[in-house]
Amino acid sequence: MSKRAPLSDPQRYQVYALENEFLKAWLQTRQPLSQLQTLADKACKRWGCELIPIRFKPNTPEELYGCFFEGPPARIELYNKKRVSGRNIPVLLHEVAHHIESELFDEASHGPKWAAVVMDLYDHYKIVPEGQFRKLAKKFKVKIAKL
């Protein structure tokens, strides 16, 4: 398997700004690995994708909360920090959306198709209703594709 060049990521900072509007409280919470894996499996099945394993890892120098690796082996890592943690539902769904987007569309990292997938997951799993997500997307100039 050859390694692909990194995909462009034009909406990254707009997406992070959008998520900061609701993520702060979640970063104080932690869910067990088994619960997050079950949720990831459901989200993958919802979109008809391969399941992806979730791993807990210690902090990263980049100060990420979580990361999706296309692999092989494909996996999602969730990080832990002193006061905040990525081991919660919205960070998990953010990373699962990367997996789904990469498997089905393979566009840009936080591009309009990824945004459509994450909007569906946030709405379905009751993190942010679609209407509120669309309002925030407008505010932070995040484009959402019609899928």
Ligand SMILES: [Zn+2]
């Ligand atoms: Zn991301």
